[in-house]
Structures are given as C-alpha cells and as structure tokens.
Amino acid sequence: MTAPGTGEKSWAHEDLQPSAAPAGTDPIANRPGxxxxxxxxxxxxxxxxxxxxxxxxxxxxxxxxxxxxxxxxxxxxxxxxxxxxxxxxxxxxxxxxxxxxxxxxxxxxxxxxxxxxxxxxxxxxxxxxxxxxxxxxxxxxxxxxxxxxADLPRPHHMTYLLFGAGGQAHLSHYIAQDPDFQHILTLGSVPSWVSPEQLEAGVLLTIRDMPSTPIPCAPSLPEGECPVLYEGRSDAPAVLDMTGAHDVWFSTANLLNAEDPC
Structure with a gap:
C-alpha cells in the first residue's frame, strides 16, 4: 500500500507482522521505527x-x-x-x-x-x-x-483518560483488548473538580452508565451531563459536562485491530 501523494510504502505497513511472532524471533523486541x-x-x-x-x-x-x-x-x-x-x-x-x-x-x-x-x-x-x-x-x-x-480483562464500563493543560481538557478512550476503538475528543470546558496538577498528569474516568461492550462503531458518549467515577472509585463520583465537546478522532480500523469489528 502506498501513502497518498508520496508513491512510497506507507509507514504504517512497514515491517507489518501478526501479533504471534514467527519462530526464531523475539516476540518482545521493540525495534526502532x-x-x-x-x-x-x-x-x-x-x-x-x-x-x-x-x-x-x-x-x-x-x-x-x-x-x-x-x-x-x-x-x-x-x-x-x-x-x-x-x-x-x-x-x-x-x-x-x-x-x-x-x-x-x-x-x-x-x-x-x-x-x-x-x-x-x-x-x-x-x-x-x-x-x-x-x-x-x-x-x-x-x-x-x-x-x-493480554492477561488483563477489559474494564466493565467505558473508561476514558482525562488530561489537558492551558485551559483545555481532552478525553482519550482507554484501549484494552482486541477488538477495541480509539476515540479522542476535546471538552468544551475544563472540569472544575480536577486540579491543574491532576489534569496535567492524567486521570482515568469510569462512565458509570455505559458498559464497555459491545464495541461502538461511532462516538457514543452522552451529551450534556455524564456521571463518572474518578479512577473507578464509587466513593469519588463526579459529573463530566459534555456541552461543547467535539470529536477529534474515532476509529475501529486504522490498523488498530486484527479485524475491524465495524
């Protein structure tokens, strides 16, 4: 496959191999690329x-x-x-x-x-x-x-990483098991209940009312107020305001999964 406008092999397909390593190779080798x-x-x-x-x-x-x-x-x-x-x-x-x-x-x-x-x-x-x-x-x-x-189970509920700085906050879906999806979005405002230090470090939020499966084929986060748990703790509930949020990326393809579930 060639990258558009270049006529050269796409970076994403460089040395593409299945997750099961061929005999005689090191399955944990991270060669620079x-x-x-x-x-x-x-x-x-x-x-x-x-x-x-x-x-x-x-x-x-x-x-x-x-x-x-x-x-x-x-x-x-x-x-x-x-x-x-x-x-x-x-x-x-x-x-x-x-x-x-x-x-x-x-x-x-x-x-x-x-x-x-x-x-x-x-x-x-x-x-x-x-x-x-x-x-x-x-x-x-x-x-x-x-x-x-591969040995850690998928979270029971939808989980997103909240992070940001400079007066902006973003969400990125926690990717766990094949198949899964990548979803990145920017919030309309920074949650008041997270400190600047926590936001810069990143925190995981559990969306209480959304199971992690089945895998959605399009962005499915609710509009308006979204109840969440800080780091999955039932004693640390919060509300995420989705007003004004906009998606930057969503895909189940993009070579993420061995087979696109959508």
Whole structure:
C-alpha cells in the first residue's frame, strides 16, 4: 500500500507482522521505527499514539505533551481553530526512528517529524502531503504510557483518560483488548473538580452508565451531563459536562485491530 501523494510504502505497513511472532524471533523486541500520533490542543500540544494490536512496536497507548517550533505551532493552531475536527497528525521522519520505550525512559526527548492535516481512518495513513517536514518535536511530559496486556480483562464500563493543560481538557478512550476503538475528543470546558496538577498528569474516568461492550462503531458518549467515577472509585463520583465537546478522532480500523469489528 502506498501513502497518498508520496508513491512510497506507507509507514504504517512497514515491517507489518501478526501479533504471534514467527519462530526464531523475539516476540518482545521493540525495534526502532516510525510512529504516528494525533495532535490535539491549541494552547498546549498533546500527541496521542496510533496503537496497533498486530505489531509489537505499536502495542502501546501513549499520550505525550510536546512542543513545536513557534512558526509551525502557529500554523497548526490556525488550522486546528479553523476546523477543530480535523485529524491533524505527525509521523517521525524515516531517517529518525525510535522505539516508544525510549520516550518513556527519557533516552529520547526529541525527534524529527512530518506533519499532516488529516488522516484516513480506514487505511491508517495521512491524507495528502505534509504541511511541514523534518520538524523537531520536543517531548515535555509522558502523560500516559501503557503496553497492552493480554492477561488483563477489559474494564466493565467505558473508561476514558482525562488530561489537558492551558485551559483545555481532552478525553482519550482507554484501549484494552482486541477488538477495541480509539476515540479522542476535546471538552468544551475544563472540569472544575480536577486540579491543574491532576489534569496535567492524567486521570482515568469510569462512565458509570455505559458498559464497555459491545464495541461502538461511532462516538457514543452522552451529551450534556455524564456521571463518572474518578479512577473507578464509587466513593469519588463526579459529573463530566459534555456541552461543547467535539470529536477529534474515532476509529475501529486504522490498523488498530486484527479485524475491524465495524
């Protein structure tokens, strides 16, 4: 498969292998490669990794706080404000590979990337040519880092990671087991019951009235007030105001699952 406008093999299909490692190979080897991230937030930039259950190097749900050079950040901000629902994304340059554990360990705090305005949710590829190439991306904080664990059950209820900074808050669905879905959205306002420190660190919210299955094929969070539990605790109920929230990304495809349930 070729990436639109490039004529070259798509980054997402590079060295694509099934989750069961071939005989004689190391099933836990995280060889450096290319990684795609969705870009969200205008005041503070966050990057959400595009995970895959089918490749070891991509079997991670990761959220980073990052920064870009001033002019590039302003171009991204202008595009994001013009169309908040565009799936802005970036991919580290082919000549600057890394593994996700290198970001978590702090061995890598910067990489070069190509930036795109949209993404094809079916094929897992950027749409069109990049609007900026070879841009230095600085990782300021690892907000969430988790390798998928085949032995941990799926949560009983829908679970989302709440995070943000700079007067903005975002949600990213907690991805657990194949099949699953990736859903990223920006809230209309920051919840008053979470401190700035907690928001920057990220907290998990259980949506009390929504079971985690069946897997939805479209965004299904309620409008208006949404009852949640802070970190799943029954003694810590709260209400999430969904007024003014807008989706940035939703997909059950994008190479996330071995087979798209939708």
């Amino acid at each position: 290319q990684h795609g991230f969705f870009m969200i937030g205008t005041e503070a930039l966050f990057l959400c990794h595009m995970p895959m259950f089918t490749m070891e190097r991509h079997m991670y749900q990761v959220v980073l706080r990052a920064s870009l050079p001033g002019e590039v950040m302003e171009e991204y901000r202008a595009g994001r404000r013009a169309d908040p629902k565009l799936a802005f994304n970036l991919i580290n340059s082919g000549d600057d590979p890394f593994s996700l554990p290198q970001l978590k360990s702090g061995r890598r705090t910067e990489f070069r990337a190509d930036l795109f305005r949209d993404n094809d949710g079916e094929r897992g590829e950027p749409v069109g040519d990049p609007f900026a190439t070879g841009i230095p991306v600085t990782v300021e904080n690892v907000v969430h880092f988790r390798h998928f664990n």
